[in-house]
Amino acid sequence: MLQRRDFIKALSACGAAGLIPATLPRPALGSVRSYQLTAGKSAFNITGPEQADTDMWLYNDTCPGPLLRLRRGDIVRAAVTNQLDVPTTVHWHGIRNINDMDGVADLTQAPIAPGESFTYEFPVNHSGTFWYHAHTMSWEQVARGLYGPLIVDADDDPVTDHDICLMIDDWRLDKAGQIHQSSLGSLHDWSHAGRLGNWLTVNAQSDPAFPVKRRARIRLRLINAANARVLTLRFDGVEAQLVALDGAPCRTEYVTKITLAPAQRADIICDLVAEKAVIRETSTGTDYPAGQLVATPELGGATAPKDVINTTRVPPLPDLSQARHILLHMQGGAMGNLTEARYDGAVLPLRELAQKHKKLWAFNGQVGDYSNIFAEIKRGTVISLDVVNDTAWPHAMHLHGHHFWVMADDPTAILPSGQRDTWLMQPQERASLVFLADNPGLWLFHCHMLEHAAAGMGAVLLID
């Protein structure tokens, strides 16, 4: 487990204690933006014009779901109608939401039954790149296409010639180009890396080309909507400044590639320095074309200034002297060391958990389930969630309702300069996810490899 002494040493070496910015929701000055989202069965072409459409579950018959675009301070009013034949809910990933509007079925709301509707209404108090997705049986509903982008603009956004959102997914299709059905819910996927796909799309297309002005400055908003694939994207033909991760500003950094775990986002300001820029997905060791930005003279000349972006909005770390440490030991999965765990009031051997209950992962010896509160937290406390990934697999750990700073006692660890809502933890990695617990309610902390979450890799934090 994490040595508290070393951890504190590492913290003081950073000397980063600072004032906590006011994070209370701003008064509702913005306008109400109304949306209608209908979840239903639909067919959509994701395999190319010569191929048949794929049967999917979509919002408003479109893949990805409609772009919801707002200004900071606005209020989202989204009426969601369920035309599936199973219950569903919508989670607004990365929004520091009102708990009742967080969309976690059976935790923050009753699931929306087939034929029923539910209206979500909440303010968006932070600008950036977010997304929404189904949060009922999400391992299946997201795999079938129930997700879309949500972008919040602000007056202090950098000026660009174009703003392009790339929602990237890794589908598992059968030979006919349909969602591979028999592997949905596969115990092998649940105990290994999750559902990895065989068909990469960007905004539901293969290698789409986006026409842009010559020498343009482009804001790229990258969203990993895959169930389990960790993407590595490489950029050629642009000078790229990374300005935000997970919808939160980070210290500006020039990058040529970026790794995105499921649910993570990156905002990159790209200056086109060639006739075309090429984006490739390289995580498997083989380059896979992901998209292109093509200089198109008919669009006229670029006008956005090519400044270095200055991100003074990165909030300082909170004062850690009073932080409450919560240890979280992740165990389980294939090739792991979990022999038994508590589930539904009883301690069961892993074999029985797997075969009878499809549970394979645990935190501190407890299989995740919503009836179990992992920690009760007094509102206003600074929390250091000291997480050890004691498994053989990487996990994309996501906290609902809050963004966190990432700290580690390993001096060689590469840590983000801003806050995140999802952190990719490598096998045996230890990290402290530090946040101000200022948002009351029941909040999930879970792996965003959605099969792992379904198989027990999650916990409920109660803040009151």
Ligand code: C2O
């Ligand atoms: Cu995007 Cu609980 O998830």
Ligand code: CU
């Ligand atoms: Cu995981």
